[in-house]
Amino acid sequence: MGQLKSLRTIVMFVFVVLYxxxxxxxxxxxxxxxxxxxxxxxxxxxxLGVWLTFSIGxxxxxxxxxxxxxxxxxxxxxxxxxxxxxxxLPLSGIVSAFVGLLIGIPILRLKGVYFAMITxxxxxxxxxxxxxxxxxxxxxxxxxxxxxPGALTIGxxxxxxxxxxxxxxxxxxxxxxxxxxVLIGLWRxxxxxxxxxxxxxxxxxxxALSIGINVVKYRLIAYGICCxxxxxxxxxxxxxxxxxFPTSFRVTDSMYFMLYCFxxxxxxxxxxxxxxxxxxxxxxxLRVVQKYQEGIYACLMIALMLWLPxxxxxxxxxxxxxxxxxxxxx
Amino acid sequence: MEQIIVNxxxxxxxxxxxxxxxxxxxxxxxxxxxxxxxxxMLGGFVVYYLYGVYHWNFFVALGMCILFLAVIxxxxxxxxxxxxxxxxxxEESSMLLAMGTALLLENIALISFGxxxxxxxxxxxxxxxILDAYVPVGRALLFFLAFVLIVALLLFVQYTKPxxxxxxxxxxxxxxxxxxxxxxxxxxxxxxxxxxxxxxxxGLLASIFPVFSGSGxxxxxxxxxxxxxxxxxxxxxxxxxxxxLGMTESVGYGLIPGSMTYLLIFCAVILLLALRPQGIMGKPxx
Numbered sequence: 001m002g003q004l005k006s007l008r009t010i011v012m013f014v015f016v017v018l019y020x021x022x023x024x025x026x027x028x029x030x031x032x033x034x035x036x037x038x039x040x041x042x043x044x045x046x047x048l049g050v051w052l053t054f055s056i057g058x059x060x061x062x063x064x065x066x067x068x069x070x071x072x073x074x075x076x077x078x079x080x081x082x083x084x085x086x087x088x089l090p091l092s093g094i095v096s097a098f099v100g101l102l103i104g105i106p107i108l109r110l111k112g113v114y115f116a117m118i119t120x121x122x123x124x125x126x127x128x129x130x131x132x133x134x135x136x137x138x139x140x141x142x143x144x145x146x147x148x149p150g151a152l153t154i155g156x157x158x159x160x161x162x163x164x165x166x167x168x169x170x171x172x173x174x175x176x177x178x179x180x181x182v183l184i185g186l187w188r189x190x191x192x193x194x195x196x197x198x199x200x201x202x203x204x205x206x207x208a209l210s211i212g213i214n215v216v217k218y219r220l221i222a223y224g225i226c227c228x229x230x231x232x233x234x235x236x237x238x239x240x241x242x243x244x245f246p247t248s249f250r251v252t253d254s255m256y257f258m259l260y261c262f263x264x265x266x267x268x269x270x271x272x273x274x275x276x277x278x279x280x281x282x283x284x285x286l287r288v289v290q291k292y293q294e295g296i297y298a299c300l301m302i303a304l305m306l307w308l309p310x311x312x313x314x315x316x317x318x319x320x321x322x323x324x325x326x327x328x329x330x
Numbered sequence: 331m332e333q334i335i336v337n338x339x340x341x342x343x344x345x346x347x348x349x350x351x352x353x354x355x356x357x358x359x360x361x362x363x364x365x366x367x368x369x370x371m372l373g374g375f376v377v378y379y380l381y382g383v384y385h386w387n388f389f390v391a392l393g394m395c396i397l398f399l400a401v402i403x404x405x406x407x408x409x410x411x412x413x414x415x416x417x418x419x420x421e422e423s424s425m426l427l428a429m430g431t432a433l434l435l436e437n438i439a440l441i442s443f444g445x446x447x448x449x450x451x452x453x454x455x456x457x458x459x460i461l462d463a464y465v466p467v468g469r470a471l472l473f474f475l476a477f478v479l480i481v482a483l484l485l486f487v488q489y490t491k492p493x494x495x496x497x498x499x500x501x502x503x504x505x506x507x508x509x510x511x512x513x514x515x516x517x518x519x520x521x522x523x524x525x526x527x528x529x530x531x532x533g534l535l536a537s538i539f540p541v542f543s544g545s546g547x548x549x550x551x552x553x554x555x556x557x558x559x560x561x562x563x564x565x566x567x568x569x570x571x572x573x574x575l576g577m578t579e580s581v582g583y584g585l586i587p588g589s590m591t592y593l594l595i596f597c598a599v600i601l602l603l604a605l606r607p608q609g610i611m612g613k614p615x616x
Binding site: 054059103105106107109110112113114116117118120121122124125128129131132251252255258259262266292294295297298299300301302304305306309 | 356362410413414417418419420421422423424425426427429430431432433434436437438440441547551554555557558562589590592593596597599600601603604607
C-alpha cells in the first residue's frame with residue numbers, strides 16, 4: 001500500500017512537471033498547441049464543478065448555464081464599465097454562485113432524473129435570457145472584441161504583467177494556475193469533513209438528516225461551489241476567446257461536461273481532468289474526423305456505458321481491487 | 331382569442347402524444363429518454379420522404395413511421411439499455427447512455443440530411459370555421475388522428491394483456507417477474523411503443539413545423555417540461571402537461587413577442603417546482 005502511494009505521488013509529480021514546465025517550454029512558440037491545452041484546462045475546470053454535484057448525488061446538466069453567466073458577467077463588466085479582468089474573474093464566480101444559490105433553493109429538492117431535467121431546461125432558459133436582454137448582451141450577435149487582461153498591480157508593484165499580443169503562454173499559465181488552484185481546493189474539500197458529508201448526502205439524504213446533518217445547507221454549499229467554478233471557467237474562456245454569444249454554451253456543452261466526468265470516472269477527483277484532456281487532445285490530434293466529432297462523442301458515450309461504466313481511471317485500480325477482494329482485511 | 335384557443339388545443343393534443351411516449355418509457359423502465367426529440371425528428375423525416383418526396387399515401391407514410399421508430403426503439407432497448415441497466419451501479423449511467431443515443435441520432439440525421447429545413451404540404455385543403463376561429467381542415471385532421479391514437483393507446487394499456495403487464499411493471503418489477511411476465515419482452519415493447527409515439531407525433535407535425543435535423547433538442551426539452559408540469563410517469567399527467575404547454579405556448583406566441591414566451595414558461599416551471607415538486611397529477615415521492 002505504501003509502495004503504491006509513493007508510486008502514485010511520483011506519477012503525479014511527473015504529470016505536474018510535464019504540464020507546468022516541459023510542455024510550455026517545448027511548445028512556447030506554437031500557439032496552436034498551447035491553445036489546445038488552454039481549452040482543455042478550462043473545460044476541466046468547469047467539469048470539476050459538475051463532478052462536485054455528482055459527489056452529492058445530483059446529475060447536473062446545467063453547468064453550461066453558469067459558465068455562460070460567468071462569461072457574460074466578465075464581458076459586460078469589461079466592455080460597459082471598463083473594469084479590470086482581475087476584478088471580473090472572481091466577480092463572475094460570485095455572480096454565478098449567487099444565481100446558482102437562488103435557483104438552487106427550489107430545484108435542489110429534486111432528485112435524480114428530475115434534477116437532471118430541470119437543469120437541462122435551465123441551460124436553455126439562460127441562453128434565452130441572454131438572447132432577449134439585447135441592451136446588455138447585444139442579443140444573437142454576441143459581444144466581440146473583449147479586451148485582454150491588463151496588469152494586476154497592488155500599489156506600485158506589478159504582480160501580474162499585462163497581456164501582450166500573440167503571447168499564448170500567458171493564458172497557458174493562467175489556465176494552468178487556475179486548474180491547479182481548483183484541483184487543490186476541491187481535494188482539500190474532498191478529504192475534509194465537508195467531503196464526507198457530501199458523500200453521505202449521495203448515499204442517502206434521510207440517513208444524513210438522521211445523524212444531524214443540515215442537508216439543505218450542505219447541498220447548497222456544494223451547488224454554490226459548483227456554480228462558482230463554472231462562472232470562473234466561463235469568464236476565463238470568454239477572455240481567451242475574446243467573444244461570447246448566447247450559443248457559446250449550449251445544452252450539448254453541458255452534456256459534454258458530464259461526459260468528461262464519466263469518461264475519467266466519477267469516483268476520482270482527477271476524473272474530469274483526465275476526461276477533458278483525453279477528449280480535447282485526441283480530437284485535435286485527429287483533425288480529419290472533426291466533422292464527425294459529435295457522432296464520435298455519441299458512440300463513445302454509448303460504448304463507455306456498455307463496457308466501462310466506471311471510467312478510464314478505474315482501469316488503473318483493477319489489480320488492486322482484485323487483491324482487496326482476495327484479502328478482505330486489506 | 332378563439333383562434334388562439336383552438337390552435338392551443340390542436341397543439342396540446344399533439345404535445346400530449348409526445349409526452350405520453352416519454353412518460354411510458356419512464357414509468358416502465360425508469361429511463362428518461364433523452365432521444366425522444368430526435369425520434370420525433372426522425373419520424374418527421376420518414377413522412378417528409380415518403381409523403382412529401384415520393385408521394386405515398388399520408389396514412390401509409392404514418393404507418394411506416396410508426397414501424398421504423400418502433401424498430402429503432404426496440405433495437406436501443408435490446409442492445410443498449412438492457413445491458414446498462416443490468417451492469418450499472420449508478421442511475422446516472424442509463425441517463426448518459428440515453429444522451430449518447432440522442433447525440434448519435436442527431437448526428438446521423440445531420441450527416442445524411444444536412445441542415446436544410448424542409449416541410450410537407452397539408453394533407454387536406456380547405457378551412458372550417460368554429461365560432462370565430464378559422465381552422466384548416468388539415469390541422470383538424472391532425473387533431474383527430476392524435477386523439478384517436480391517444481385513445482387507442484389508453485385502451486391498449488388498460489385492457490390488453492401486454493398493456494396490463496406494462497402497468498404491472500411500472501408498479502413493481504419483482505412482483506411482475508414473479509407473475510411469470512417476460513420482463514425483457516415487455517420492456518422492449520414499451521420502448522418500441524414510446525419511440526413510435528414520438529415518431530408519429532413528428533410525422534403528424536411535419537405539416538405544421540419545419541422538418542430539420544436540429545429540431546430534436548427543442549422537442550426533448552418541451553417534453554421534459556410537459557412531464558415536469560404534469561408529473562413524471564403518470565399517464566394523466568402527461569396529457570395534462572401536453573395541453574397546458576400547448577395552450578401556454580399558443581397564448582404566449584399570440585400575445586408576447588418571440589422567445590420571451592419560453593423564458594416565462596421556464597420561470598413558471600421553476601416556480602411550480604418550488605410549490606409542487608411532483609407536478610400537477612404526480613404522486614409525492616421521497
